[in-house]
Amino acid sequence: xxxxxxDDDRRQRHTSASAGRHSANRSVTGLWSRLSRFEQxxxxxxxxxxxxxxxxxxxxxxxxxxxxxxxxxxxxxxxHPFGTDENGIDVLSRLIAAPRTDVLIAVIATTLSLAIxxxxxxxxxxxxxxxxxxxxWISEGTLRLLDVIQAFPVFILxxxxxxxxxxxxxxxxxxxxxxxxxxxxxxxxxxxxxxxxHPYAEAALxxxxxxxxxxxxxxxxxxxxxxxxxxxVTIGFAVLLTAGLSFVGAGVSPPTPELGAMIASGAKxxxxxxxxxxxxxxxxxxxxxxxxxxxxxxAGKLMEPRQQTIASQRLSANDRIAPAAEAAGPSAQGGxxxxxxxxxxxxxxxxxxxDVSFDLMPGEILGVVGLPGSGKSTLVRAIVRLLGSGLxxxxxxxxxxxxxxxxxxxxxxxxxxxxxxLPLLANAKSQLNPLVRVGDLMVAHIRAxxxxxxxxxHARAARMLSMIGIADAEHWLAAYPHxxxxxxxxxxCLAIALVHRPPLIVADEPTAGLDVTVQRQVLDxxxxxxxxSGAAQVLATRELGIVAHYCDRxxxxxxxxxxxxGPIRDVLLAPRHxxxxxxxxxxDLRVVSAAARTNMxxxxxx
Amino acid sequence: MRLLKYIGRRLLxxxxxxxxxxxxxxxxxxxxxxxxxxxxxxxxAPEEGVELLRHQLRLDQPLPQQYMAYLQRLIHGDFxxxxxNSSSVAQDLLVRAPATxxxxxxxxxxxxxxxxxxxLLSASPSRGWLDRVMRRISFGYGLLAGALPDxxxxxxxxxxxxxVLGWAPGPEGRLAxxxxxxxxxxxxxxxxxxxxxxxxxxxxxxxxxxxxxxxxAFVYGAPIFKMVRASMEAALRSDYTMxxxxxxxxxxxxxxxxxxxxxxPTxxxxxxxxxxxxxxxxLIETVFNLNGIGQYAVQSITTADYAPIQGFVxxxxxFTMMVYLIVDLLQFLIDPRLSxxxx
Numbered sequence: 001x002x003x004x005x006x007d008d009d010r011r012q013r014h015t016s017a018s019a020g021r022h023s024a025n026r027s028v029t030g031l032w033s034r035l036s037r038f039e040q041x042x043x044x045x046x047x048x049x050x051x052x053x054x055x056x057x058x059x060x061x062x063x064x065x066x067x068x069x070x071x072x073x074x075x076x077x078x079x080h081p082f083g084t085d086e087n088g089i090d091v092l093s094r095l096i097a098a099p100r101t102d103v104l105i106a107v108i109a110t111t112l113s114l115a116i117x118x119x120x121x122x123x124x125x126x127x128x129x130x131x132x133x134x135x136x137w138i139s140e141g142t143l144r145l146l147d148v149i150q151a152f153p154v155f156i157l158x159x160x161x162x163x164x165x166x167x168x169x170x171x172x173x174x175x176x177x178x179x180x181x182x183x184x185x186x187x188x189x190x191x192x193x194x195x196x197x198h199p200y201a202e203a204a205l206x207x208x209x210x211x212x213x214x215x216x217x218x219x220x221x222x223x224x225x226x227x228x229x230x231x232x233v234t235i236g237f238a239v240l241l242t243a244g245l246s247f248v249g250a251g252v253s254p255p256t257p258e259l260g261a262m263i264a265s266g267a268k269x270x271x272x273x274x275x276x277x278x279x280x281x282x283x284x285x286x287x288x289x290x291x292x293x294x295x296x297x298x299a300g301k302l303m304e305p306r307q308q309t310i311a312s313q314r315l316s317a318n319d320r321i322a323p324a325a326e327a328a329g330p331s332a333q334g335g336x337x338x339x340x341x342x343x344x345x346x347x348x349x350x351x352x353x354x355d356v357s358f359d360l361m362p363g364e365i366l367g368v369v370g371l372p373g374s375g376k377s378t379l380v381r382a383i384v385r386l387l388g389s390g391l392x393x394x395x396x397x398x399x400x401x402x403x404x405x406x407x408x409x410x411x412x413x414x415x416x417x418x419x420x421x422l423p424l425l426a427n428a429k430s431q432l433n434p435l436v437r438v439g440d441l442m443v444a445h446i447r448a449x450x451x452x453x454x455x456x457x458h459a460r461a462a463r464m465l466s467m468i469g470i471a472d473a474e475h476w477l478a479a480y481p482h483x484x485x486x487x488x489x490x491x492x493c494l495a496i497a498l499v500h501r502p503p504l505i506v507a508d509e510p511t512a513g514l515d516v517t518v519q520r521q522v523l524d525x526x527x528x529x530x531x532x533s534g535a536a537q538v539l540a541t542r543e544l545g546i547v548a549h550y551c552d553r554x555x556x557x558x559x560x561x562x563x564x565x566g567p568i569r570d571v572l573l574a575p576r577h578x579x580x581x582x583x584x585x586x587x588d589l590r591v592v593s594a595a596a597r598t599n600m601x602x603x604x605x606x
Numbered sequence: 607m608r609l610l611k612y613i614g615r616r617l618l619x620x621x622x623x624x625x626x627x628x629x630x631x632x633x634x635x636x637x638x639x640x641x642x643x644x645x646x647x648x649x650x651a652p653e654e655g656v657e658l659l660r661h662q663l664r665l666d667q668p669l670p671q672q673y674m675a676y677l678q679r680l681i682h683g684d685f686x687x688x689x690x691n692s693s694s695v696a697q698d699l700l701v702r703a704p705a706t707x708x709x710x711x712x713x714x715x716x717x718x719x720x721x722x723x724x725x726l727l728s729a730s731p732s733r734g735w736l737d738r739v740m741r742r743i744s745f746g747y748g749l750l751a752g753a754l755p756d757x758x759x760x761x762x763x764x765x766x767x768x769x770v771l772g773w774a775p776g777p778e779g780r781l782a783x784x785x786x787x788x789x790x791x792x793x794x795x796x797x798x799x800x801x802x803x804x805x806x807x808x809x810x811x812x813x814x815x816x817x818x819x820x821x822x823a824f825v826y827g828a829p830i831f832k833m834v835r836a837s838m839e840a841a842l843r844s845d846y847t848m849x850x851x852x853x854x855x856x857x858x859x860x861x862x863x864x865x866x867x868x869x870x871p872t873x874x875x876x877x878x879x880x881x882x883x884x885x886x887x888x889l890i891e892t893v894f895n896l897n898g899i900g901q902y903a904v905q906s907i908t909t910a911d912y913a914p915i916q917g918f919v920x921x922x923x924x925f926t927m928m929v930y931l932i933v934d935l936l937q938f939l940i941d942p943r944l945s946x947x948x949x
Contacts, residue, residue, distance in 0.1 A: 152630070286754045360613040427845075435869075
């Protein structure tokens with residue numbers, strides 16, 4: 001169920017983003033055009049089901065309870081397109097009349113579930129966050145009680161409830177409502193819990209409204225979209241439940257036209273080949289449940305606020321200072337890495353990277369700086385060929401030691417990545433698989449590129465960790481990533497990056513999120529070890545202070561374009577582009593304040 | 607050590623839960639109009655018998671005593687008697703339980719062997735025609751599975767594979783009418799026939815199990831299928847999978863590790879579905895006439911036979927609670943983050 005949600009969320013985002021380009025107004029046609037063809041069809045079917053519920057019994061060609069003993073079990077023909085049942089009643093007429101029973105029962109029952117569940121949910125949600133312990137206990141107790149109620153299989157519980165109170169539509173409604181109310185209680189409770197953190201809830205409280213009053217007046221209406229989506233799904237489920245109950249004789253009984261009972265009456269004829277009595281009601285039942293389920297998704301999508309596509313500000317051509325010296329030629333002599341005319345495009349936005357070219361010599365450290373969103377991360381990911389979905393390399397080449405990475409087959413690429421080109425990415429903790437021990441990752445990585453036993457690899461991983469200044473390496477090798485601090489995780493990634501002594505390390509904000517002291521330790525270590533092994537580095541960061549301190553050369557990116565490049569001194573002393581000047585101004589501030597705080601003097605270029 | 611502590615705490619929660627279940631089943635029968643003793647013994651029982659049971663149930667005493675009497679009976683394995691079959695309900699349930707369990711296990715096996723691999727394949731990035739076909743199948747299945755009623759699907763399968771094609775046996779039960787059930791060891795016909803070395807009957811038992819199990823798997827496997835696909839997709843898109851790719855780890859390792867991440871949500875949803883399965887088995891058993899505890903409950907409801915209903919509801923709730931317990935423990939074993947939080 002959850003899976004479904006994830007799926008839909010993704011689809012929603014995708015479609016609303018692409019639809020956002022076409023229509024700006026929120027008119028009916030606008031809404032309609034935001035739906036996929038498939039969803040439009042479902043919407044029409046849904047309208048059709050509602051129409052049948054509304055007027056079905058009065059438009060049926062034959063009276064739906066009129067039995068003609070002479071016309072029993074007639075196969076589909078001209079007069080009876082869907083045949084007749086064992087009593088000689090026209091199946092089509094019963095089909096047209098039946099949704100009123102099923103859908104009406106389901107809608108009323110679900111509304112009832114909501115009417116019981118929603119207020120209790122608001123109360124439970126409010127009690128849960130209350131100061132008084134007794135209130136929290138009540139809320140906790142309610143939830144545990146729900147666990148037990150939900151331990152009874154839904155169908156059996158409903159069946160027993162109907163058995164106790166007797167068959168008939170009213171009792172079916174009660175039973176279906178009872179088994180579904182916990183769904184709404186839980187949903188509204190979790191909505192309230194998340195909504196009460198919102199500013200307007202706090203504002204209302206500050207104005208002197210009572211807590212529960214706020215819950216009912218302000219939070220419940222805001223929970224509506226989610227609740228409505230759930231209602232649609234639950235109605236579909238309730239239709240299925242009603243039909244199932246009637247099928248075993250614990251629901252609506254004949255002669256009232258009802259789909260489950262119709263299937264039951266046709267069941268015994270199915271075996272001997274009279275398929276039409278049970279086949280059509282089942283198909284219609286499936287259709288109704290299906291449309292309600294998909295309608296939930298559609299409703300959710302239509303109510304979701306549209307994503308605004310940010311107007312893209314393209315740079316004019318003369319805004320760009322092209323690094324003319326590096327533009328031509330496949331690859332500079334002796335270079336480790338040459339990027340030529342690299343252009344990366346995203347699904348619906350302008351180029352994320354536009355005609356980016358530069359070279360990197362062995363042992364050289366190149367800083368890539370730019371404002372957030374300038375394309376730094378994309379550049380790093382493009383070099384390690386980890387663009388992910390939604391990004392495409394539109395033009396250009398990335399040469400590694402003269403080989404175009406895009407033209408390598410997967411096997412060769414696998415051998416190069418992680419052995420000769422090592423990624424070092426931002427937020428190391430999320431780069432480590434939470435369910436894989438640090439040691440297992442390091443061993444797998446060592447053995448992926450170097451033939452050795454597991455034991456040897458393990459020893460090497462331990463040595464590497466010690467070398468990087470991690471005491472008690474064995475302990476950390478046995479640890480899961482959640483046991484690591486951010487700095488420790490980054491050091492592990494650094495150990496991984498250095499273990500094969502690669503010629504190239506590509507780093508993207510490798511110290512983001514670490515505090516200044518740890519940041520310096522990690523960067524010092526990295527630079528020192530790179531110097532020792534002669535590794536070249538691409539170091540993408542938004543902090544010019546870091547670049548100033550560690551890099552030999554710098555590339556300034558803005559909106560996917562290289563706006564400035566050169567030796568670090570030249571660029572910092574004589575910035576030519578406005579963005580560079582902004583970065584320098586920002587860096588000065590930050591470096592100065594950081595230095596003041598930690599009492600360390602960073603090398604600042606004035 | 608941590609695990610033992612967690613198991614201990616989790617079992618401690620089970621006790622009040624079981625009490626609540628017994629209170630609910632007790633209340634269910636008290637909600638019925640009329641005399642519980644009369645209801646249990648049926649309309650045909652003599653007045654003296656009803657009087658005796660009334661005394662046993664302590665119906666002349668206040669409700670707490672009545673509840674204690676009910677608990678005492680439960681602890682002694684006495685679920686009352688069915689007045690329709692004039693048999694012990696506990697005995698009836700015990701005899702019928704293997705049929706239901708066999709159906710549920712077979713259905714889950716189909717889910718694990720057929721549906722989960724399709725879900726995993728359809729989640730992995732597009733490579734060849736096989737993955738494309740898998741994605742088609744998975745899209746269509748995702749649309750259909752949640753909407754089609756299981757009892758109707760059973761009928762359609764019977765119509766197609768029995769009435770039209772003649773490939774499968776009809777809805778005649780667990781074996782053909784002329785066949786004798788194997789000597790009872792486990793109660794599972796598929797296992798007992800193998801133990802007895804009776805391969806013909808084994809084949810027949812398997813054939814009779816096929817359609818119901820497929821129906822169960824098709825309808826109730828859908829949430830598992832969707833969850834496996836979604837969590838595998840999420841794992842493959844995640845930062846850590848990208849990083850693993852960036853380290854040049856073998857594709858096999860990358861996929862296996864992603865599956866590890868897809869496992870915890872899959873275990874949870876499988877547990878939830880297994881809890882529902884007993885409810886699902888009710889209708890499928892009835893259509894295929896498998897004579898398990900689900901069909902027993904349906905029959906009891908149509909004959910207003912209350913002791914079996916009460917017994918079945920109790921068994922179903924306890925079963926679900928147990929499944930949830932196992933799921934929690936499995937979760938704890940799979941996910942190191944949980945064990946860290948619990949300590």
